[in-house]
Amino acid sequence: MNTFPETHYLNAPEKGIKSWLTTLDHKRIGVMYLWAVIFFFLFGGALAMIMRSELFFPGADFMTANFYNKLFTLHGAVMVFLFIIPAIPAGLGNFFLPIMIGAKDVAFPRLNLASWYVYLAGALIAVLSILLGGFDTGWTFYTPYSTSTDSAVISVVLGAFIMGFSSILTGINFIVTIHKLRAPGIHWFSMPLFIWGLYATAIIQVAATPVLAITLVLLILERTLGIGIFDPAMGGDPVLYQHFFWFYSHPAVYVMILPGMGIISELITSFSRKKIFGYKAVAYSSLGIAFISFLVWGHHMYTSTQSVLASTIFSVLTFLVGIPSGIKIFNWLATLYKGSIRFTSPMLYAFSFLILFSIGGLTGIFLGSMGTDVHLHDTYFIVAHFHFTMMGGTVIAFLGGLHYWWPKMFGRMFNEKLAQILAVLIFIGFILTFVPQFINGLHGMPRRYFMYVEQYTFNNQLSTIGAFILGFSLFTAFANLFVAIWKGKPVGDNPWGVLGLEWKTTSPPDPHNFSVTPEITHGPYDYDKVLAKPTLDL
Amino acid sequence: MENKGNFFLPGQGSTVAPDVDALFLFIGLASLIIFAIVVFGLIYFGFKYRARSKEVVLTPDISHNTTLELIWTIIPTILVLIVFVWGFKTFLTLNVVPKDAIEIKVTGKKWFWTFDYSDGYTSVNEIVVPVNTPIKLLMSSEDVIHSFYVPNFRVKMDVVPNRYSVTWFEAVEPGDYNLFCTEYCGTGHSEMIGNVKVLAKNDFATWQSQVGNDADSDMPLEELGEKIYKEKACFTCHTLDGSRLVGPSLKGTFGKTEKLTDGTEVLVDENYIRRSLLDPGAQIVESYPPVMPTYQGLLSDRDLDGIIAYIKTLKQ
Ligand code: HEM
Ligand SMILES: [Cu+2]
Numbered sequence: 001m002n003t004f005p006e007t008h009y010l011n012a013p014e015k016g017i018k019s020w021l022t023t024l025d026h027k028r029i030g031v032m033y034l035w036a037v038i039f040f041f042l043f044g045g046a047l048a049m050i051m052r053s054e055l056f057f058p059g060a061d062f063m064t065a066n067f068y069n070k071l072f073t074l075h076g077a078v079m080v081f082l083f084i085i086p087a088i089p090a091g092l093g094n095f096f097l098p099i100m101i102g103a104k105d106v107a108f109p110r111l112n113l114a115s116w117y118v119y120l121a122g123a124l125i126a127v128l129s130i131l132l133g134g135f136d137t138g139w140t141f142y143t144p145y146s147t148s149t150d151s152a153v154i155s156v157v158l159g160a161f162i163m164g165f166s167s168i169l170t171g172i173n174f175i176v177t178i179h180k181l182r183a184p185g186i187h188w189f190s191m192p193l194f195i196w197g198l199y200a201t202a203i204i205q206v207a208a209t210p211v212l213a214i215t216l217v218l219l220i221l222e223r224t225l226g227i228g229i230f231d232p233a234m235g236g237d238p239v240l241y242q243h244f245f246w247f248y249s250h251p252a253v254y255v256m257i258l259p260g261m262g263i264i265s266e267l268i269t270s271f272s273r274k275k276i277f278g279y280k281a282v283a284y285s286s287l288g289i290a291f292i293s294f295l296v297w298g299h300h301m302y303t304s305t306q307s308v309l310a311s312t313i314f315s316v317l318t319f320l321v322g323i324p325s326g327i328k329i330f331n332w333l334a335t336l337y338k339g340s341i342r343f344t345s346p347m348l349y350a351f352s353f354l355i356l357f358s359i360g361g362l363t364g365i366f367l368g369s370m371g372t373d374v375h376l377h378d379t380y381f382i383v384a385h386f387h388f389t390m391m392g393g394t395v396i397a398f399l400g401g402l403h404y405w406w407p408k409m410f411g412r413m414f415n416e417k418l419a420q421i422l423a424v425l426i427f428i429g430f431i432l433t434f435v436p437q438f439i440n441g442l443h444g445m446p447r448r449y450f451m452y453v454e455q456y457t458f459n460n461q462l463s464t465i466g467a468f469i470l471g472f473s474l475f476t477a478f479a480n481l482f483v484a485i486w487k488g489k490p491v492g493d494n495p496w497g498v499l500g501l502e503w504k505t506t507s508p509p510d511p512h513n514f515s516v517t518p519e520i521t522h523g524p525y526d527y528d529k530v531l532a533k534p535t536l537d538l
Numbered sequence: 539m540e541n542k543g544n545f546f547l548p549g550q551g552s553t554v555a556p557d558v559d560a561l562f563l564f565i566g567l568a569s570l571i572i573f574a575i576v577v578f579g580l581i582y583f584g585f586k587y588r589a590r591s592k593e594v595v596l597t598p599d600i601s602h603n604t605t606l607e608l609i610w611t612i613i614p615t616i617l618v619l620i621v622f623v624w625g626f627k628t629f630l631t632l633n634v635v636p637k638d639a640i641e642i643k644v645t646g647k648k649w650f651w652t653f654d655y656s657d658g659y660t661s662v663n664e665i666v667v668p669v670n671t672p673i674k675l676l677m678s679s680e681d682v683i684h685s686f687y688v689p690n691f692r693v694k695m696d697v698v699p700n701r702y703s704v705t706w707f708e709a710v711e712p713g714d715y716n717l718f719c720t721e722y723c724g725t726g727h728s729e730m731i732g733n734v735k736v737l738a739k740n741d742f743a744t745w746q747s748q749v750g751n752d753a754d755s756d757m758p759l760e761e762l763g764e765k766i767y768k769e770k771a772c773f774t775c776h777t778l779d780g781s782r783l784v785g786p787s788l789k790g791t792f793g794k795t796e797k798l799t800d801g802t803e804v805l806v807d808e809n810y811i812r813r814s815l816l817d818p819g820a821q822i823v824e825s826y827p828p829v830m831p832t833y834q835g836l837l838s839d840r841d842l843d844g845i846i847a848y849i850k851t852l853k854q
Pocket of ligand 2: 683684685719720721722723727730
């Protein structure tokens with residue numbers, strides 16, 4: 001029987017809400033981020049269920065067009081700005097980055113706490129706009145619609161602007177921590193790949209977010225002071241806005257996926273007990289993706305009146321940035337070869353990721369290619385594609401990571417059998433929700449449609465049924481995790497029997513991460529040399 | 539339409555559709571092969587190398603294989619370069635307008651399409667074109683960005699305020715095709731649906747001569763009004779059943795007293811309706827946004843009489 005450690009970050013140095021709200025411990029800050037992002041994820045998910053119910057029949061059923069428009073905008077904005085961008089880096093990253101490199105904390109603990117408050121303030125201001133009547137621009141805020149609609153755009157744009165700062169601060173903090181605080185014995189190429197993913201992500205966050213910030217400020221100035229920047233009625237250029245917006249938002253999709261890929265590298269190695277195949281290829285490809293991702297924004301704009309020459313250059317670069325992602329998939333696959341594979345719930349999520357993200361990536365080829373994108377742009381094919389990458393990719397990786405590290409974070413085990421069943425159900429629900437959307441998109445159903453033409457009914461109904469399976473299993477999966485915090489069995493230091501440094505400390509970890517300075521005797525993936533026994537019988 | 543399309547794609551209604559679809563097929567097959575390799579690999583390795591007991595074992599140190607890595611870098615690179623060049627060529631076909639194309643002016647406006655033909659005729663939400671003839675569309679918007687999309691033609695182009703965008707198509711089969719707005723434009727976005735009517739060449743000639751002399755001239759006024767209500771997309775903003783949409787319902791409007799935003803009251807009579815249509819900005823009904831577009835130039839005097847007569851029939 002495992003015992004629960006006496007002091008750990010949850011009860012020391014102090015207990016009580018106040019000690020949490022003023023904490024400088026990266027682990028507690030990570031947990032506070034997790035509570036916030038999980039809350040917003042469930043909120044955004046509930047909005048999605050309402051939308052999918054409305055879309056069950058072609059006509060208007062139980063809401064107005066304006067209400068639907070506000071729903072998808074809120075859903076998109078919540079999922080992107082409040083959930084997915086902070087979820088892995090600021091939640092799991094905050095908790096595990098220092099532990100995995102053997103540090104006591106991040107480089108700037110105060111800044112870390114500040115970024116949580118900045119994030120929360122931004123999120124509340126954005127959500128406040130619901131009380132001001134909601135906003136209906138789509139999460140992309142395209143001008144001149146966003147400068148002419150009479151909904152509460154300013155508040156949400158201000159919220160996104162403020163959350164941007166939180167993202168920048170976290171990025172800076174991570175970069176400095178990785179450069180300066182690695183424990184002796186951990187050099188660049190013996191860092192876990194999750195850390196490489198966070199590093200590449202942080203670079204994008206620091207370099208790209210200011211552009212979004214400025215764009216949003218320009219938007220606010222245009223709306224409040226009537227300065228013509230984007231609105232042609234005031235002498236501006238609406239397409240300029242799209243360039244600015246995607247200059248940030250394309251790299252931002254890698255902010256969403258790179259940390260997820262990092263998690264997958266951890267899961268695949270841990271549960272195949274195998275050294276990662278092509279460590280350097282995976283590490284460098286994260287950096288490569290981060291840099292090229294700044295040069296491909298125009299692939300969102302093939303039909304925007306952008307010049308053919310510009311579209312052509314963007315198209316070729318888009319294909320180049322796709323290659324490293326593809327290579328990673330093959331690396332993960334090769335890692336399984338001759339491994340000792342255990343189908344635990346995190347591993348099921350990793351397999352699910354490999355399948356769903358492959359579909360997301362491969363359907364991206366249709367969109368990178370100009371000739372086919374003209375037909376697909378702004379249809380449900382896009383909606384399906386980005387859900388496959390963001391949800392099938394990042395969210396599945398996030399869930400895998402949560403199940404993997406939850407026992408470490410809270411020292412107790414969830415119901416693993418149930419978790420496995422739910423991982424499979426989520427996969428099935430996901431496929432049923434989003435595959436029919438590909439078909440509808442290919443047949444030309446435009447996105448952001450409150451009503452649709454009869455011919456798209458069947459696939460919409462499949463999609464809605466899938467969404468309910470998905471929503472139900474997601475909700476239950478989170479419930480399973482939360483119940484474990486109270487009811488779960490103590491797990492011991494290393495329940496999965498794996499090699500990462502984070503498994504060398506107690507579960508939950510000591511307030512200073514390690515009670516004694518850990519000695520680095522092996523790398524995170526040395527499964528050819530070191531045996532680690534699981535402390536829990538699974 | 540003869541060509542109904544297949545499980546994956548809608549019917550091919552234009553000359554470029556087969557080109558685009560050939561590329562779809564190529565990417566589709568290549569992706570399917572790669573996807574099959576990944577899934578097969580997962581299943582095969584997952585089964586073959588599953589841990590057979592709880593015992594912890596050491597696994598071999600396999601961290602490189604230059605040949606393999608070169609293969610899975612080079613083959614996909616070649617494939618995507620082919621796709622890129624092919625996509626580029628198709629894109630050029632979609633963008634280079636044939637010289638002898640007939641030009642039609644397209645205007646997007648919340649939430650309907652207007653088409654201006656060179657002979658001075660104007661239509662709303664229905665564009666009528668001859669088959670086997672290249673048509674050039676010169677497009678612009680009067681408010682926000684819209685996008686002109688005909689799935690059967692594989693053609694899409696944004697319609698932007700303050701600048702012209704151009705696209706073209708050549709329909710290959712007579713029939714009716716959906717025209718969608720694919721750039722989100724607000725309340726009526728999903729109802730901003732038009733129709734592309736492709737006529738055989740001689741039918742098109744007949745149609746042209748008919749629109750020249752007023753075909754509606756002997757229709758009763760109420761019927762004419764009803765027809766305009768449908769054709770000019772009044773229904774995207776006004777209901778007939780008393781419920782509120784973007785604008786007030788037209789049911790029982792005539793003869794009632796309307797409160798305006800400037801605080802004054804006005805009786806809805808013939809003149810008020812006429813002004814509402816020709817100069818809608820002048821008098822705005824309280825609690826409604828000033829978004830009703832002007833129909834100046836789109837409706838003849840007889841059309842206006844028709845609408846007035848029609849609204850009179852919509853009693854409480
Ligand atoms: C829980 C399962 C989910 C379902 C059933 C779902 C469903 C939907 C639906 C119906 C739309 C509206 C599409 C339209 O009208 O064009 C939408 C849009 C969107 N979703 Fe989701 N979604 C889910 C999860 C997510 C997640 C996890 C993310 C990202 C992390 C996400 C990001 C977005 C974005 C960015 C949009 C676009 C909003 C816009 O057009 O402005 N969704 N989703
Ligand atoms: Cu539109």
